[in-house]
Amino acid sequence: MIPRYQTVLFVVLLAATAVMGTVLWHLRQHEHQRLLQGEVSTPTRAPEVAPAVDATLMVADDADGSVVPQVLSLPLPPSPNERARALLGKLLDIYAAPGATHPVPGGASSILQVFLVPVPAGTPGAAGLSGAAAGSRGGPELAVVNLAASFADHHPSGLETETLTILSMCETLHANMPRITEVRFLVNGRPRATLAGHASLMRTYLATARTITGGAVASAGISAQPAVAGAGQ
Amino acid sequence: MVSGRGNAAAGTTLSLALFTARARRCLAVLPLSFAFLAPPAARAQAPPAPAYHFVVVLNPAHGGTDFGANLDGQPEKDYTLAFSTRLRSLLEARGISVVTTRQSDVRLTATQRAEIANHAEAQACLTLHASETGVGVHLFTSSLAPASPTLFEPWKTAQAAWITHSVALEGVLYSALQHAEIPVALGRTGLPAIDSMTCPAVAVEIAPDGAAAGSGSASGSLADPAYQAKVAAVLADALLEWRSEGPQL
Numbered sequence A: 001m002i003p004r005y006q007t008v009l010f011v012v013l014l015a016a017t018a019v020m021g022t023v024l025w026h027l028r029q030h031e032h033q034r035l036l037q038g039e040v041s042t043p044t045r046a047p048e049v050a051p052a053v054d055a056t057l058m059v060a061d062d063a064d065g066s067v068v069p070q071v072l073s074l075p076l077p078p079s080p081n082e083r084a085r086a087l088l089g090k091l092l093d094i095y096a097a098p099g100a101t102h103p104v105p106g107g108a109s110s111i112l113q114v115f116l117v118p119v120p121a122g123t124p125g126a127a128g129l130s131g132a133a134a135g136s137r138g139g140p141e142l143a144v145v146n147l148a149a150s151f152a153d154h155h156p157s158g159l160e161t162e163t164l165t166i167l168s169m170c171e172t173l174h175a176n177m178p179r180i181t182e183v184r185f186l187v188n189g190r191p192r193a194t195l196a197g198h199a200s201l202m203r204t205y206l207a208t209a210r211t212i213t214g215g216a217v218a219s220a221g222i223s224a225q226p227a228v229a230g231a232g233q
Numbered sequence B: 001m002v003s004g005r006g007n008a009a010a011g012t013t014l015s016l017a018l019f020t021a022r023a024r025r026c027l028a029v030l031p032l033s034f035a036f037l038a039p040p041a042a043r044a045q046a047p048p049a050p051a052y053h054f055v056v057v058l059n060p061a062h063g064g065t066d067f068g069a070n071l072d073g074q075p076e077k078d079y080t081l082a083f084s085t086r087l088r089s090l091l092e093a094r095g096i097s098v099v100t101t102r103q104s105d106v107r108l109t110a111t112q113r114a115e116i117a118n119h120a121e122a123q124a125c126l127t128l129h130a131s132e133t134g135v136g137v138h139l140f141t142s143s144l145a146p147a148s149p150t151l152f153e154p155w156k157t158a159q160a161a162w163i164t165h166s167v168a169l170e171g172v173l174y175s176a177l178q179h180a181e182i183p184v185a186l187g188r189t190g191l192p193a194i195d196s197m198t199c200p201a202v203a204v205e206i207a208p209d210g211a212a213a214g215s216g217s218a219s220g221s222l223a224d225p226a227y228q229a230k231v232a233a234v235l236a237d238a239l240l241e242w243r244s245e246g247p248q249l
């Protein structure tokens, strides 16, 4: 026979384990949500104290498939990650405004985060750095853009419109931060086959000077993961 | 604070009439420079003659569970299939052999589409899309960097050896559409099926004609049969002109 005190102790310990497990799971979920929503360090809007600088936004136009530079004076945060996020946020605000030349709903809040990481040597992006940028401190960088799922879900579907969104984001990053030579996209922190049924999000996009003059966006050869058959062409 | 300074329209573009014109000029010298690189099968082909192996591949995008865009209630997969059928009959009426990747509502992988296209040894491969955004017709070629042909092309980037020919075909389509006063935009994009094709390959996305705003069967909308017929006829005539330019590799 098991003594009564042992049974009680066992039940108490079991209950404590369950409580601790629940608390841990909640903490984990909470932290996960916090990361996903980008509440981590900085607000969505650039702080007003940041000095305004000239930024070149590459704005898409559905009518003729062009991407046209537009110079704006913007208060940009000094941190590169936040600066990249603010630039793309402003671009998406332009697309979300009434009468946009490339209408896409969502706006700045669709950019959850942008992470900048060094480009490994030997990849195409590592060679794509222009002279001026190569001279500065640090090497070429890969920008990982984390988009909100609602942005991708509500993006108009089409070869041109999806390509222009990606192209203009890549070109805007490279125009203002020349060290960014490669761009990858995530949706809610996860890889996704296509933006809205056409443009692949499974590949690394090259954002180099050649891209800007030639209009070429992608390089299939350096896709980290194989292209998925989700793009139905 | 945000103060706009307007457009410094230096013209960074997807739409490059100049780019295409330049590419077409380059093409004139290309057959000479690449002649010795041509694979044995291609070299064995008949020299430029009035009649040569000329096949067009039509690849209607989407299908099956892949519906594509929602075009005012109609799934894009149905639109591309119907347009493919229409264009096929126009091409065959002009004496051009046509191979289609799908003739029914089935879902094909990018690999299956490229396999059908490559097996046909076509002189032109058109992937067909439709979209409510933008105006007129959008032409896209692969964004792969041009590469010299090799004996064994890597499957995923096989189109690289054909880019100059694809851009030349795009130029012929561009001129024809412009001549017919249909708005046309050019671009480059990454589509797995096209990136694996070993033929001059262009993606054609049909959008409503800019002149007529509105939906349903209003003039110039995607559903307008007259507009569909006009675009199909222009493409068919352009492919006839492409054939007259002689074999590509």
Ligand SMILES: [Zn+2]
Residues within 6 Å of the ligand: A158, A159, A198, B061, B062, B068, B069, B076, B128, B129, B130
């Ligand atoms: Zn489509």
